[in-house]
Each structure stands twice: as C-alpha cells, then as structure tokens.
Amino acid sequence: MATVVTDDRISTERRSPRRSRPGRALARRNTLIGWTFILPNFVGFALLTLVPVIVLFYMSFTSWNVFGKAPWVGLANYTRLIDDKSFHTAFLNTLYYAVIHIPLTLVAALALALLLNRKMRGVTFFRTVAFFPYITSIVAIAFVWNMLFSPKYGPINQFLGLLGVEHGPGWTVSAQWSMPAVLIVGTWREMGYYMLLFLAGLQTVPAELHEAARVDGANPWQRFWNVTMPCLRPTTFFVTVMLTIGSFKVFDLILVMTNGGPGQSTLVLSQYIYQKGFGEFQFGYASAISVVLFLLCIVVTIFQFLWNKRRES
C-alpha cells in the first residue's frame, strides 16, 4: 500500500512539469478568477475583523488607554481578572443568561416552526408576525417592554393582579427579576429568526418517511421524535451554535433595557468590556476580557462540534 502511494506521488510530481504551457496559463487564470471572487469579501473581513482581532490579542498584554503608546504589561491584565469581583459577576451573569436563553429559544423557535409549518389560513401573516420582533429596533423594543414591565403601572403586573398576584415582580427594577425580564424579551425577540431556520429545515424532511411511520402506526409524538428530529439534526446543531455564540455576546438588549442594573444584576461580559473600554478608557484590560469571552465562545463551540460529530457517528 505504501509503495502504491509513493508511486502515485512520484507520478504526480513527474506529470506536473509535463503540463503544457496553455494548461498552466489556464490554471493560473482560474486561480486568479477565484481570488477575484473572494477578494472583496476577504479584504473587508481582514481589515475590519481579522486585523482588529489580532491587535486585540496584543492589546490584552498592554495598558493602552487609546492615546499614544501601549505599554507592555505582560499577564497583568489577566491576573487582575482573578480578583476582579465585577468580572466574576459579569461572567456568572453571562452564563446565567446563556444557560436559560439557549434551550428556551431553541424550544420556542422549534415549537413555533412546527406550528407554522402546517397548511392553514394566514400562515404567511403569522410567520411575518413571529419574525417581526427580530427586525424591529432594539431601542423601541426596550422602551415598550420597559413600560410593560413597569412594576406599578405596567400591564403585565396589572394582569398578574387580576390573577390574584398582589405584589407582582419588580422586573427590570429588581435585582432578582431583572435577568428573567431580559431573558423573556431576548427569547421573544430572537425566536422568530430561529423559527425561520427551523422552517427551512422542516422542508427537507422527506414526506415519505412520515407516511411510512404513519402506516407503521406511529403516533404524532413518535413521528416527531423519530422522524422529524433526526432529520432536523443539522439545523438544530446550527441553531444551537449560533444561539450559544449570540447568548455569550449579548449586549445591546441589556444595555438599553437595564444598563446592567439594578446594581450589577444584569451586567454581562460584553457590557463590562464596553464599560471598561469606552467608559473608563482601559482598553488593554477590556481587550483581556474580550479574549476571555472569545475563548469561552470557541471552547463551547468546539465542544458542540465534537459532541455533534460523536452523535452523527
């Protein structure tokens, strides 16, 4: 077997110099055309994402304050993280948000997709309604939800009052309820987008598999669990990965809804990075926190890929 491989290599190396001049020109032309296609996107990616990310890693070892030189401080920013109580709070709050938000949105989006995958009147309208929050201005969403959550005058607590709950939760102005309030809005806002992905996935489930299962006497739950779910596995995996990264990076919703408060009850890593960088000009330290967030995202994503690979095999 090894000899065969070696022979192949040899034969390939020998064949290559023998390629005709027009052949080489064609290959080069094709390569250039290929580069032309990806170049605009790659230049944008390199300038606006890749280079800043590389610089970010460097900055995390400095005490740069945006002006002038960036003095090298070695691992000082990272060792500072160990004793930084606010960082610990932000880290735990980020995990809190992610652990609830990922399964909640996943289930809500899938349920919505299954509901709106049926043939019924006005299905397009309902799909649009479900998707609408995702394309609505986050500031408008926060403004309206904050009013809905108002402990004294908000309709939510007034409704709870009708159900017999005398003192409704404080929602965004309570340290205990602020994160659940943000989670409700976050899930409501994003489930429409992931519903669309699931809807696309549901179109790939072969109808004959459902038909065969029905003939075999499977009930709706069995058909869902044994036919739909396995066929949706690639979509579910994609949605989970996107949700995970999105949950760890949650920023705008919290910034406009609670600004991390009351106290630090909804302070998350992205907001802490913003606070340290743009609020306090500690860009070196903010970069170190960004690196931690980056590592958190990448480790969890790799774990998800490995888990998915194992399940597929």
Added chain:
Amino acid sequence: MKRTIPAAIGIAAAASLALTACSGSSDASGGSSPTGPVTITVSGWSLATTPEFQTLADAFHAKDPNVTVQLKEYDPAQYTTLITADLAAGKAPDIVTQKEVKNVSVFQSGGQLMDVSDVVSKLPKDVSGTSSYKIDGKYYGVPYRQDSWVLFYNKDLFDKAGVKYPDGTWTWDDYATAAKTLTTNLKGKGSKALGTYEHSWQSTLQGFANAQSPGADILSGKFDYLKPYYERALGLQSAGAQVDLGTITTNSLTYQAQFGKQQAAMMPMGSWYVATLISQQKSGDADTFKWGFAPAPQLDSSTTGLDKTPVTFGDPTAFAINANIDKSKVAAAKEFLTFAASEEAATDLAKIGITPSITNDSVAQTFFSVAGAPTDDLSKFAWTKHETHPENPTSSKTASVQTILNDLHTAVMTGSSPIDKAIKDAQDRFKSEVGS
C-alpha cells in the same frame, strides 16, 4: 516580471512626490503669519438647541474679524466616544470642548491637550471652575460656563398647597418635610402633583452628598457619608412624595416634563434648566406658572441663611486646545479661550440663559433681565452666591469610581440592596477595581 519593477518604482516615485507635496503644504500653513486671517475649529453638540457655541463664535469673530470660528457638531450622547476617536485619529478640532470633567485627565495623560496655564494666569479673578482643569500644577482647560445645582420650585403649587416658599434656610430635613406636606396638601386640593422630583441620575443625590458631607471624597473609597442622603431619598419615595426610581426608568420620565408640566412642586436640578424652562414656557412645551429657584438645601444649618454661602456642586464646561493644533493657529485659539472666559462673553451667555463661569452682579443683572426669568431676590442670591464643589475630581480614577457609585445608586434606590450592604459592596469593589 520585468515590467513590474519599473512600474513599482514609478508608483513609489509618484507616491513620494505626492507625500512631499502634502508635507510642503503643511509647512506653508505652519509658516503663515498668526496675524493674518485664521480659521479655528471648535467641537460642540446639538448646535440647534445649544446656542452657546454659535453665540461665542459670532461674538468672538465680531471682536476679532481676523479669526473665524467654525463649529464641528457631535452627537451629545456619544460625544466622549466620538471626540476620543477623532483625537486618536488626529482629526479632532483645534479646540476640544470638555463636556465631562472626568475625562480631562485621560486626554491630558494621553498628550492630547495643550498647556494653557498662560491663559488661565491672565483670567479675571472671579472665573470659577479652573481648578477642575489643573493637573500637576498646569492648566489644560478654560471654563466658560459653570452650572451649579439649585432647588427649583413652582410658586403656584406652593400657594395652592399653602406651604411657604423656600427662604434660603432649608436643610435637607426641611426640604423633606416640605415635600411631604406639599404632597398631602396638594392631594387634598385634588392635584396629582407630588412634593418633589429627584431625577434618576446618581448625581442628583450623590453630588450633594459629596459636596456637603465633611471629609467626603469619592477617591477615598469610603462612602458611608452617603447613608443619610439615601435614607432621606428612600423616605420620600416610600411616603409617596417623590416618584420611585423604578417608575422613572421604566416609563422614561423626563425631568423637564415632571417640573414643566407641574407634576412636582420642587426639583433639585442644575442651573442649565433655567434656559430650558424659559424656552419651554415660551414654546408651550411647559405649562405657564410662576417659579423661582432657591439655594440647594444644606446638610445642616451651618451653611444656611442669606448671610452664609450655601454649598452645592456642579461641573464646569471648558474649552481646551488640541495639542496637535497647527502652530499658526495657537495664538488665535488662546485668544478665543481668553475671550470665552471674559465678562463680555459671560454677558453674552447670560443673555441666552446660560450660567457662565463669571456670575458677578453685572452678569447676574443680564441673566435675570431675560424675559421669562424669575425676578425674586432669592433666585438671584442662589445664582450668584454659592460654594460649588466639582462633582468629578480630576483624576484618572474618577470614571471607574463613578461606575461603582452608579451601581450603588440603582441598587439602593430600587430597593434591591439595603443601604449598608450596597455601601459595603461599593467599598469592596473600590478596593479590588480602583485600589488606593
């Protein structure tokens, strides 16, 4: 391959020629006479609703026609971020307006501000707020306005409630008692207005505590002095004499609407609100009612009364010179800074309801002659006589401490944390995040 080398040389030559041409023009401008026509640029925000910049620019140009002041507008909410980006990129205006004192040390330590000690040394003695721009014995900004916090009150609502107007002798306890009485009496008269409105900002409470409490210093890391102020504020909330913080934030209440639409009989606020209220009463955005302002309530009676100087707080706003300004413009820029802090400019600012850095009797006369301004003696006393402490000490640690204190404020005022625990948490965070 052979063709590419000459082409590359050609491009390099063209580029170097272009660069030489650029540097040549720079040299030419650098060598121009400072006495010739000069245009200097000044950063500002919301130019349509903040007329002070155009007023100063026009007045200065009228005084020295050789110098034209061009304004560069920034978004007020993102001013610090945007001006920081422009400074870092070398594209900031010649004169950088210092909107927030807490950022001055960052700009100074980053080498972005020019030493203007020579300008400050020649200013009139009654210009206030210069100390906020002093770092290591040198000055990096010249204040042109100095707002101070006072107590606004609605005379019509006081009359309706049968409560005596503030007379300059009030402590915070007197103020709290009046707020509760006003609420009760107004309710009895069928009015929904509350006794007072304290906006959700941390400075509404902490600014007074920092200025009036003996030995208080936010950079010390000890915040026990805040406790009596928070106890009083929570007492007002629970008595229903003040809207609670939760309602303010969830319903996005504005202080202009709360006082201007007569939802509250009193309101501690900065003196900038004088111009806003006059303007809103003219436009109809605010109701028409009689109003005035009194000195801020005091911690105790040692600083109350018209024979004493009430202690309050407020940060100045200043012009600073960009350290990277073209040398040919430095003289004109310094001339503009000198003018902005002069009594002449103060009078121009007072005409549009702005509180300038000079508030002597002459300027006060102009300020209170504006149509719609209050005319009572107590308002004049509150405007002219006060010991105003800076809200933000000039230090690289200020921004971090204010973040911690803001978290303390929201935790206490929403009832999420008892006062003692919130203060202890803030002190612990100070130790771990700011240090000594």
